Amino acid sequence: MTGALLDAVVRRDRAVTLAGVAAVAVLAWAWLVRLGRELAAMADMHMGPWTIVDAALAAVMWAVMMVAMMLPAAAPMILAFTAVHRRRAAAGAGGAPHVSVWLFVTGYLAVWTGFSVAAAAAQWGLHAAALLSPDAMRAAPLVGAAFLAAAGIWQLTPLKYACLAQCRTPLGFLLREWREGRRGALVMGLRHGGYCLGCCWVLMALLFVGGLMNLVWVAALAGFVLLEKVLPAGRLTSWASGAALLLWAAWTLAQRG
Helix, strand or coil, X not given: CCHHHHHHHHHHHXXXXXXXXXXXXXXXXXXXXXXXXXXXXXXXXXXXXXXXXXXXXXXXXXXHHHHHHHHHHXXXXXXXXXXXXXXXXXXXXXXXXXXXXXXXXXXXXXXXXXXXXXXXXXHHHHHHXXXXXXXXXXXXXXXXXXXXXXXXXHHCCHHHHHHHHHHHCHHHHHXXXXXXXXXXXXXXXXXXXXXXXXXXXXXXXXXXXHCCCCHHHHHHHHHHXXXXXHCCCHHHHHHHHHHHHHHHHHHHHHHHC
16 A cells, blocks of 8 residues: 555545544533423422432443543544554554454553543442432532542642543554554553542542533533643643632632631
8 A cells, every 4th residue: 555545545444433422422412402301390209219220320421421521532542543643554553453453452442431430439438428419419518628629639749640641642652563464452441440540430429519400510620631641731720720720629618617
C-alpha cells in the first residue's frame, strides 16, 4: 500500500471511529435525559429500602453515565489507537483494525463498568442512611463536603498526575503499552481505563455533590475531565481545581456552622 493510499485509509478509519464514538456517546446522553425526566416525575414514589433490582438499575444508570462522560474524553486515545493499528496492519502486523478498536473500547468501558457497580453500592448506602435527597439524588451537605475535600486532595497528589500523564499522551501510552492481537487490544483498553480511573474516580464522586440527575452538573464534570486531558497546562489545571475544591469544601462546612 502506497504512503498516500495508506494515509487516506487511516483518515477514513479515524472518521469512522470518531463517528462511532460520537454515536454511542449521543445515545448515552439521550438515555440520561430521558431517565432524568422519568425520575423527576417519580421522585416521591420510591422512598423505601432498596431491593437488588433497584441496585442493579442504579448500576446500569451509572454505567450509561460513565459512557456519556468518559467516552468523549477517551476519544483522542481511541483515534490514536485506530491510526497506529491501521498502519501496523498495513505492514503485516495485527488483525482487523475495526475489531481491535472496539475491543480496546470494550476494555476501557469495562473498567468504568466496574466503577459503576461500586458507585451504585455507595448510592445504596447513602440512600439507606437517608443521606441522599430523593429528587436530585444529592448527598447531604456534610457528606458533600467530604467528597469535595477528598477530590481536592486527590487533585494535588503525585499519583493523580501520574495517571493523568498517561491519559494526556496517547502516542506515548501506545508505544509503551502496545500488545499485538485482539487480546492485546482488550488488555490495552483495560490498562488505559485503569489509568483513566486513577485520574478521575474521585471527580466522578462529585456527582453526589451536584446531584446525579443534574445533567448540567454531569456535563460540567465531563467537560472538565476532557479539558484536563487536552489543555497544555494539565498539572496546573489539576492543582487549581484541587485548591478550588478544598475552598468549596471549607465554605460548605462554614455554612453548616
